[in-house]
Amino acid sequence: MLNISQKGKAMPESPIRKLVPYAEAARRKGIKIYPLNIGQPDIETPELALNAVRNYDHLVIEYSHSAGMPSLRQKLVDYYKTVNINLTAEEIIVGAGASEALLFAFQSIMDPGDEIIIPEPFYANYNGFAINAGINVKPIFSSIDTGFALPPMEDFEKEITPKTKAILVCNPNNPTGYLYSKEELETLRDIVKKHDLFLIADEVYREFTYDGRKHYSTMYLEGISENVILIDSVSKRYSACGVRIGWLASKNKAVMATALKFAQARLSPPTFGQVAAEAAVDTPASYFEKVMAEYLERRNTVVEGINNIEDAFCPKPSGAFYVVARLPVDDSDKFCQWLLEDFSYENQTVMLAPASGFYSTPDKGKNEVRISYVLKAEDLKTSIKVLEEALKVYPGRK
């Protein structure tokens, strides 16, 4: 029979994308939409990255090394030195985005039926990669009331079974913006050490920290260098999502040798993207200072704006460019659709990501939304105003 696969049926629709048809319909009605639903920054890609591609003068665009161009990997080694992480080029495998790198990691250490523990809410596509690899996600609930802090060690241990192979954290976190402390990471270290698990750390938002706080990498944790698999990317750091360059890094030789076989099967990561990524590493500190000042203003605008709305609540996270906010609504899936389908304020509306898609446990996050602060502060102010007006008239207001 010409059936599609069970796996294919199980693949979730992206919570970010399922509202797209409603947005298109709203645009056709002439309504201006503020897109706060996606993690696509509006910040310009550093010009030296664009120039490197413009000036690339090879006559044949060849396959690169399956693990990524040696020159790019060496550049990444240099980059890591600046954040006090010691890696060699052999400890890095470049993928078509952190997406592919994470899939290589999943497949290298887990077989179908194996389990991975992830604090929820978590980046929705982790579900897709898990289904793709045939593994089961065991969520650990983290609460908006604690600002999405790491749940206690006991909560993790309750979920560990003989099938458990790894814990995955995103730090700073997408969707919550939460920046894990050194102490929280040490808790994770104790768990993975005690139970002999891998610790996969998605640190693609490493540079995006506020309030004077510094990012503490899983790579700093002592005594678990064989356990840690780092996932990283240029997408957010250099506002270059479209180049599709991410990587995994680990001191665990068996993991890297296995991941390389998966990498070889698909030949190589994209050449032009690698050229851009290699150049991007030289982006001057002044670029980041400007970018961070911009994001800080945006975060404050969003957090303060939401907390000024009656019955709404938004923790003030110290990282990334997302917040998860609690709104006085019956069902944020319905609310987000209603915003596009039935509402406008001065011919404007906002597009938000319902948080339900970031939870693996059914019915969690029903009154929460993820907001990406990837627009200028002025537009964010207007967006908050629109949201406030919407909540005044939304039929499912609680």
Add this chain to the structure above:
Amino acid sequence: MLNISQKGKAMPESPIRKLVPYAEAARRKGIKIYPLNIGQPDIETPELALNAVRNYDHLVIEYSHSAGMPSLRQKLVDYYKTVNINLTAEEIIVGAGASEALLFAFQSIMDPGDEIIIPEPFYANYNGFAINAGINVKPIFSSIDTGFALPPMEDFEKEITPKTKAILVCNPNNPTGYLYSKEELETLRDIVKKHDLFLIADEVYREFTYDGRKHYSTMYLEGISENVILIDSVSKRYSACGVRIGWLASKNKAVMATALKFAQARLSPPTFGQVAAEAAVDTPASYFEKVMAEYLERRNTVVEGINNIEDAFCPKPSGAFYVVARLPVDDSDKFCQWLLEDFSYENQTVMLAPASGFYSTPDKGKNEVRISYVLKAEDLKTSIKVLEEALKVYPGRK
């Protein structure tokens, strides 16, 4: 335990790459190596593709549509019209190379434990994708003595079980260069129709046909439009392997809706590669005329050269830029390694791909090698001379 996965252990090493350390050692000894082992053409990428990337003036390199930029997909629709294939942009999903597109296809229609039938010898990475998707390859033996023609219908039917979901063919074929006839494709149509199977056709070498023969696409086959999934790429057509742009195309809406979910999970294909690919479609016919004349001369040089070697045999295939040749050796894996490790002729040697890696059945292809004619005819002549001299002194000569 910090073990790697069973799947990871099962992933094969690339037959093309496992000789690389021996080649590096030979180079260090000052020996010139003619690389006939890889499918990386030396032909220049069309300049208009390179220029499109050089002139790309967006300030932010954003994610594209998960299925690929609409403008690229429309361009591909236009391209297909020129080869009498009718497709719409919605019937195309762009991937990071045909590799990713094929994986999307596998995952969309097959679950772990399902089976796919592939005539062998076949492109070695199909094994990697199959292991990746957890599916089992059932090879059907095609023989060098018939020039690797399609095996008869009975051979396929013997392998069909309730687990069989699809047949995969590569046309023109990598590694054999064999170009399937209309009649052979109609046989495949009859099989997939009778047994309700998918027919996946990897047609990335479509333009590379010789001897006045025309490529007959699976998309021309009537009555099985729901069964056919086409895999295609710009890599070989425009000598642009490094852009990592391939795609799957199908009239089967359920397949495409499912593949799109896999595509969404990894966000988007590489933007710069898509820009190059879109421009490449406008490559003038004169480019191909020159390229085909070049490849024709190369094929003839290789085929005649090998058939002039005592006890060697090479069929004369009508497509792609590969041949599989039979050599008078005990074990081509050993022979190919010996060529790099222990042999040189006038300080030169050749790097070939042992054919064993292209067979799924153990011990098949032990005296065969794949030769990619991706070097100038002059270099190919030298390569054949080197090969001839090597066979005179190889200790495992048969």
